[in-house]
Amino acid sequence: MPNRAKPHVPVAVIGGGQAGLSMSYFLKQAGIDHAVFERRTAMHAWASQRWDSFCLVTPNWQCQLPGLPYDGADPHGFMKRDEILAYLARFKAAVDAPLHEGVAVERVTPREAGGYCLTTSAGDYSAGQVVVAAGGYQTPIIPRAAERLPPGITQVHSEQFRNADALPPGAVLVVGSGQSGAQIAEDLHLAGRQVHLAVGDAPRCARFYRGRDVVAWLADMGYYDMPVTAHPLREGVRDNTNHYVTGRDGGRDIDLRRFALEGMRLYGLLDDIDGTRVSFRPTLAAALDQADKTYNGINAAIDKYIADNAIAAPPASVYEPVWQPGGEPATLDLAAAGITTIIWCIGFMPDFRWLDAPVFNGQGHPKHVRGVTAQDGLYFLGLPWLHTWGSGRFSGIARDAEHLARRIEARAGQAGGARALRLAV
Known part of the structure; x- marks a missing residue:
């Protein structure tokens, strides 16, 4: 032929x-x-x-x-x-x-x-x-250590999560606090689930500041027109985790410290898994502090822009932590804590x-x-x-x-x- x-x-x-x-x-x-x-x-x-x-x-x-x-x-x-x-x-x-x-x-x-x-x-x-x-x-990222979890623990990636009712009854461990992890943790928290959150190094920002959405201020400041070649991190910024914030219910901050006050359990980076026992690195306090530093830093840049351009706006403010970890939890026994589900919110490859x-x-x-x-x-x-x-x-x-x-x-x-x-x- x-x-x-x-x-x-x-x-x-x-x-x-x-x-x-x-x-x-x-x-x-x-x-x-x-x-x-x-x-x-x-x-x-x-x-x-x-x-x-x-x-x-x-x-x-x-x-x-x-x-x-x-x-x-x-x-x-x-x-x-x-x-x-x-x-x-x-x-x-x-x-x-x-x-x-x-x-x-x-x-x-x-x-x-x-x-x-x-x-x-x-x-x-x-x-x-x-x-x-x-x-x-x-490709959804799920660590190889997850293979050592017992079959009774349901595992889903953030892309598979739909709502709290679709999960088995019981507490939930959310791993990762970027945009997806923080919002899913909030969703479960608002649904009345006991949430355990392994906090990563994601930064956070305010939703509204000095009378406007922070996005509107940053747009006026030219941030969204800045090419990668002009960014202080250059191409390294491509590896950065997005700031966590939400547009839910008209938009608001996501404050993990406030969630902790309301009963959410916070931990540092997940380190290893041995059966039902999960271990964490002692990074929680530093991660929360760094997220707040970024939050206040963005607001300070907005303060400078307002002052430099003589813009009438409500007064400036600085976020003060509403909760401090009493220590760095090193381990968590999933069975003892009643955790039936782990949601992996650590991104994609x-x-x-x-x-x-x-x-x-x-x-x-x-x-x-x-x-x-x-x-x-x-x-x-x-x-x-x-x-x-x-x-x-x-x-x-x-x-x-x-x-x-x-x-x-x-x-x-x-x-x-x-x-x-x-x-x-």
Whole structure:
């Protein structure tokens, strides 16, 4: 039988979340043919990895997906899970991307002649350029020590948590206090569960300060426009844990010390597991102090901005701890404490094993400059701090996608010019 040529797409976009569809929006504007490959359904992570009470931690006005900025009646509120899903459904319909749902990209390989070969669950394709918009949160992290827990302990990752009623009766150990861990711990606490929380090194910030949402102050101060190259930590900021705060019930601080006053049990970093006995490092006091230092530091920066610009605002304040740990709990017997469930809230690992290109560092993270790699025609979009704080969020994805669309268009034009020259010769 004769060999059939592989279907060719000038640009292959891998991932059908907000990043991939944002990329499609600008490619369509530029008149560039492309295909978006999504192994499940578009926006599936928002439907499958968020708990029932999930809401945005940034105000609605920061939702600036291309062509569909937030147009609801509560710009200073925080959309709940179902509202977010409805917003994303409208975005998907508005973009009307050339979307291939249910098609998994299993391998991407550069071709010697230029461009890329894509092996997918629906057959092979060739592509002139590739945009990886699959995100950086593919593989849930669960420590190997968890294998030593007895089978009677239910274990779930944060992406699997839905609500307190879906868990077995009993107390719950939440491991990790980043945005997900802190909010899930609060959700269980408000539901009346006895919560034990292994506190990590996540910072925290105020929800409102001096009469406004802290996000609004930071936006005015230019923080969200700061490129990673101007950040004091440079690329190191990509490894930082997000500040914990919540938009629940109109928005409020998350204060772990106050939770402790109300009966939540706090511990340091989880160190090891031996049957039903869990041990912790003596890091609790330092973690709480450092989180409060960050909280007060952000507020102090806002104070300076207000003073420098002679802005009328309510008076400044400094957070004072409402609770101090009486000691550093070293161990916890799960059985004795009545703990029936552990929720792992320690994040995700990237998994780009399907991408056969020399663009990764020793930790498996892609090396790039604003999404552009050293591999000709290969780009990344939607990663945390790809360019700014908002790069992996609704607020900044459009700017990054537009930048990459211009690079893609310029490269396509150069390639077309070279082909025309060869034909003329």
